[in-house]
Amino acid sequence: MIENFLAGTAALFGDPITILIFVFGVVGGMLFGAIPGVSMLTLAAILLPFSAGLEPAQGVMLFAVIYCTGTYGGAITAILFNIPGAPENAPTAFDGYPMTKQGRAGKAVGAAVLCSAIGGTASALLMMAATEPLAKWAIRNIGPPEIFALVFFGLAVASSVGGNTIWKGWMSVLLGLLVATVGQDPVGGINRYNFGLTDLAAGIAFVPAILGFFAVSEIFIQAEKRAFGKYNAPKLDVNFPTFLELWRYKIAVVRSILVGFFCGILPGIGATLAAFMGYGEAVRWSKDKESFGKGNLEGVISSETANNAATGAAMIPLLALGLPGGALTAIMVAVFQFHDMEPGPLVFYNSPELIWVVFAAMFYANVSILFIGLIETKTILQLLRIPFHFLAPMILMLASIGSYIGRGLVLDVMVMFLAGMIGFLLRRSGYSIPGIVLGIILGKIGEQNFAQGMQMVHYDLVTYLSRPICLILIIAGAITLGAGVYKALASNRVGAKQG
């Protein structure tokens, strides 16, 4: 492994063009991740056509580096503006944004920088050691029933965070699932819910949905507060946490690396589920559960460590099985295809040098987050000085472009603003925005794998559930769901007694 890693490093830093592409990816991912309204996905979508002109290793490496640094960059906007750069940064906003409102943005961002770097670097090392054996295991043990079970489990976890009640958590998730049914059905290609609009046959893209539900709705909320004289400008603070402060959370970091890595392996939902699970586990093991969601530094640390730990792991299903672990890895499939290659087990045999250049680049990108991130963050924090009425139009314009670029459809801009309006109303009523977004992202994956799984077992539910991993995940999801419902019913009894 070390020899391969050194060879990858030599290939990466032995060619000036490759170095330039690496630096561009590191800085571009961080910047686009950290500019509110656009994200690493916007940059990736814009760069995709240009990747055809690069060497295969350079092209794949560029997107892998953007993935690492962009995932960290998305935490900045989640913390400063309650606008996650990507779904995997959504739980970071739960505690990061309250910290900004309390004047502790520097602490939150500093923790995000360090934990993203630690999580990502650890994940890159684990990825190098484990990709091949895990790929072999996954090929034998993970099929559509397991992926559907994972989706179910991920949605059960998502429903338990964000909404005012378990019911509102599930209503949010189900709304997201319903939105995901718009477009062609994944089995027969039949048009569903296009309401006479041709463009809707392609479905609702999740980038406009994310931007609408998070960025636009946040601007509407702040605009409403301004209109009603309730707006409080976030307080600028550039005091990073001390090493001793962070050392207290060492167990949370290790736990989140493990959670993040193992969730990240799962195709389709990896990094997002990792962030939610990392956050959920932090709450589960904390002695001060009530402080989560109100500015607990451990919430930021857990979410950011886990989502960056998932970046390395997300490459495993992509490279080993050809299954993308999220939006950016899905774009990477297109990069492979531009070069007449298919990601999958054969890449390990046909292009090992490509694999190790990518692995080395991801390792160094995560290390560079620590150094470049700290410098960049001090600058980015100054964004808080810009008055809201000047920042808001900028965010709206960038978000409009971010929505449009992906598919070149004006409909996506419309969807984004509609999602913003709906998100604005739902947030005021205690619904979970991350729940809706996760529902939209996982809906199609869940349906497709459920259908494939059912076809595989000839519609026999007993055979379906006799697969051990599938059964364990379904039971875990059912317990999470059952526990939430039980607590809600217990609240009903208490509420009824109090009259």
Added chain:
Amino acid sequence: MGKLNTSHLIEAVAWVAIAALFFIYSFEFNQKIEIYKFGATAWPRSILLMLMLVIAGNLFYQRANGSTPQPGRVGISEDDLDDAEKPLSSYLNIGSFLFLPLIFAWSLKPVGFYAATPVFTALVIVLLGERRPRWIIGITLFIYAIIIGLFMIVLNAPLPQGTVSPFYDFSAFMLRMNTQLQNMF
């Protein structure tokens, strides 16, 4: 009725209406799929069934607890504003702010991005309370320059050009300028 109030009932009716709309519309694509026994409607209808159950659970909860959040919930939004009386102008302002982006999105096809952006930017700044003309114009131009510089000149991103004259002509002029600028380097 317990602690149920009118807004809870309106909320429930809105959700039921959404579920009903989607259920009725599902007959439009109620077709068999040769390779899949459950067809195209099974998944959305299962979601709708679950949604109805959850709506009932939510109503049941609100009957006992009103709008009080369930104890122990994590990541609860703190976006609620108090219900005190607000001046009508505030509602008009926020109403305009909510609909302005939709008008902008609708205008992108006929007007194009290059012509619609400065107008939209300036209107957003005005609706957010800025009244000094110099600032409105200055910030609008600054944002426009950044966006054009980054997406048109640096990244060559394809943006909507509009279909109606003179907006289309303006977009064409901007793109010609960009081409000439690119040719200089």
